[in-house]
Amino acid sequence: MKFERYGIGIAKGMAITFKHLFRPPITVQYPEEKLVVSRRIRGNELVWFPDRCTGCATCAKSCPQGNIEIATHVGSENNYVVDKFELDAGRCMFCGLCVESCPYEALAMGVSYEQAQYRRGDLVWSKEELQPLNKRPSGYARPEIEAALPKQSLLIYGDKERDEGGQKLRLIPLSKKRGRGV
Amino acid sequence: MAIRTEPFILNVGPQHPSTHGVFRLRVTLDGEVVVDVEPVVGYLHRGIEKLAEGRTYTQNIPFTDRLDYLASMTNNFAYVLAVEKLAQIEVPERAEYLRIIMAEMMRIASHLMAIGFFLNDLGAMMTPVLYMWREREKLLDLFEMVCGQRLTYNYMRIGGVSQDIPEEFLPALKKFVAEMPTFIDEYEWLLSQNEILLARTKGVGILPRDVAINIAASGPVLRASGVKWDIRKADPYSIYDRFDFEVPVGNVGDCYDRYWVRMQEMRQSVRILEQALEQLPGGEVYAKVPQLLRPPAGEVYGHIEAPKGELGFYLVSDNSIAPYRFHIRPPTLINLTALKDMVIGWKVADLIVTFGSMDVCLGEIDR
Numbered sequence: 001m002k003f004e005r006y007g008i009g010i011a012k013g014m015a016i017t018f019k020h021l022f023r024p025p026i027t028v029q030y031p032e033e034k035l036v037v038s039r040r041i042r043g044n045e046l047v048w049f050p051d052r053c054t055g056c057a058t059c060a061k062s063c064p065q066g067n068i069e070i071a072t073h074v075g076s077e078n079n080y081v082v083d084k085f086e087l088d089a090g091r092c093m094f095c096g097l098c099v100e101s102c103p104y105e106a107l108a109m110g111v112s113y114e115q116a117q118y119r120r121g122d123l124v125w126s127k128e129e130l131q132p133l134n135k136r137p138s139g140y141a142r143p144e145i146e147a148a149l150p151k152q153s154l155l156i157y158g159d160k161e162r163d164e165g166g167q168k169l170r171l172i173p174l175s176k177k178r179g180r181g182v
Numbered sequence: 183m184a185i186r187t188e189p190f191i192l193n194v195g196p197q198h199p200s201t202h203g204v205f206r207l208r209v210t211l212d213g214e215v216v217v218d219v220e221p222v223v224g225y226l227h228r229g230i231e232k233l234a235e236g237r238t239y240t241q242n243i244p245f246t247d248r249l250d251y252l253a254s255m256t257n258n259f260a261y262v263l264a265v266e267k268l269a270q271i272e273v274p275e276r277a278e279y280l281r282i283i284m285a286e287m288m289r290i291a292s293h294l295m296a297i298g299f300f301l302n303d304l305g306a307m308m309t310p311v312l313y314m315w316r317e318r319e320k321l322l323d324l325f326e327m328v329c330g331q332r333l334t335y336n337y338m339r340i341g342g343v344s345q346d347i348p349e350e351f352l353p354a355l356k357k358f359v360a361e362m363p364t365f366i367d368e369y370e371w372l373l374s375q376n377e378i379l380l381a382r383t384k385g386v387g388i389l390p391r392d393v394a395i396n397i398a399a400s401g402p403v404l405r406a407s408g409v410k411w412d413i414r415k416a417d418p419y420s421i422y423d424r425f426d427f428e429v430p431v432g433n434v435g436d437c438y439d440r441y442w443v444r445m446q447e448m449r450q451s452v453r454i455l456e457q458a459l460e461q462l463p464g465g466e467v468y469a470k471v472p473q474l475l476r477p478p479a480g481e482v483y484g485h486i487e488a489p490k491g492e493l494g495f496y497l498v499s500d501n502s503i504a505p506y507r508f509h510i511r512p513p514t515l516i517n518l519t520a521l522k523d524m525v526i527g528w529k530v531a532d533l534i535v536t537f538g539s540m541d542v543c544l545g546e547i548d549r
Contacts, residue, residue, distance in 0.1 A: 008375060008376075012371060016313075040327065040328070040329065040330040041326065062241070064242070064245070093244055093334070095334070096344075097241065097336075140330045156323065
């Protein structure tokens with residue numbers, strides 16, 4: 001092993017390091033500050049609109065994992081009444097095929113991505129937990145929802161332009177994020 | 183009394199930072215010199231080929247994301263091309279261009295990852311990786327904008343792509359295409375003349391041209407050995423025949439050439455992106471394909487030039503909604519068979535470098 005041009009590499013490396021001293025940081029201090037996610041984000045959440053759902057089970061048929069469980073009975077107006085709509089987030093891979101296949105737009109992906117639970121049982125979402133009460137549906141395969149969501153903050157525009165384009169980092173106070181523990 | 187030495191068996195992996203996943207190398211050493219290498223694979227086996235036989239053609243697309251998870255878009259691409267060839271589906275023009283744009287963005291992202299971790303294996307701990315991840319992150323942002331996720335895209339569909347690009351995608355990609363060459367210049371300025379990189383990689387782990395052809399290597403590993411074989415040129419799929427680009431070729435086949443070929447391929451990918459952005463037509467992005475596609479009985483082999491080499495899907499249809507046989511030809515598993523020829527006689531440190539320069543992805547090897 002012989003070294004040629006010894007020293008050039010170190011000088012160049014130091015020059016690049018020096019250049020980076022003057023660049024704005026591109027990292028985000030994650031739990032305290034967050035970037036605005038894509039408007040089409042397939043977050044770890046599904047939103048189910050019970051008033052639009054007809055119980056046709058197209059979503060259940062399109063699921064690669066066979067993860068969506070639907071039980072219905074025939075109601076008074078000769079329609080299907082959904083008794084059970086359940087899915088296990090532990091088995092779901094959030095591919096979005098169910099959302100794409102739904103003919104009545106009764107299903108949407110959610111924006112949220114912090115869905116960790118302490119127990120496996122808590123990952124099974126029942127009919128009530130899937131309803132859009134405190135959830136923000138995402139614009140994946142739903143153009144009308146997509147238009148209403150805020151713009152994604154893109155790293156390519158850097159910090160400066162990110163602030164100008166109304167794509168500010170959303171800062172949340174630290175104390176709010178401290179959970180209860182187990 | 184004569185001093186006698188015995189060969190020594192060392193396990194590199196399955197949990198080792200330089201194995202890029204769960205991969206085990208059973209190395210027989212004489213002192214520090216490698217005498218024999220036996221790769222042990224299968225730690226990440228999920229049986230995707232068998233799982234695919236029980237699912238419809240569309241339902242298999244998310245599974246292909248899990249093969250080479252650093253280049254999911256090209257896996258989608260190879261699979262849908264194979265199914266379209268089987269069912270003879272015409273894809274709209276705009277969808278073809280979007281696929282090419284995604285595939286070339288994916289190639290840049292995958293090569294950035296490959297070069298970064300190759301340098302990490304050389305001992306340039308995390309600094310070049312983080313410079314390269316900075317650019318990769320910009321691409322992941324764009325992927326997230328288009329299809330909603332950053333790793334498992336599930337973007338391509340049989341007959342097109344799942345959704346059209348949002349309006350803010352093209353300006354962002356144009357900015358990326360404009361500034362990417364300066365970043366590649368920066369990497370090359372930092373790395374290509376670095377004496378440590380040269381000393382560690384020049385002449386190390388040589389894969390001769392004839393061996394590379396004999397083991398059916400593909401991708402940058404084959405091209406570094408001096409074989410000008412790129413499926414985008416040799417068997418143009420999709421609309422690659424409309425673009426003007428070159429195939430960079432190494433001449434020695436050592437670790438440095440593999441690094442160099444990847445660096446040059448990123449430049450060519452930027453060139454393809456520029457041309458695709460200029461030519462991008464309007465129109466539909468999804469041909470009407472029945473939800474439960476039943477391709478005619480028969481078999482098909484569709485292959486593309488993935489970032490790591492030739493990725494092929496062999497599908498057999500029996501005119502039902504699910505493939506009868508679903509076989510994947512992963513590039514890195516076949517490239518890996520050359521490892522033994524490349525490292526015997528070298529030291530352990532060179533083994534790590536050679537293995538790093540092959541850019542393996544265990545999701546694809548074990549599938």
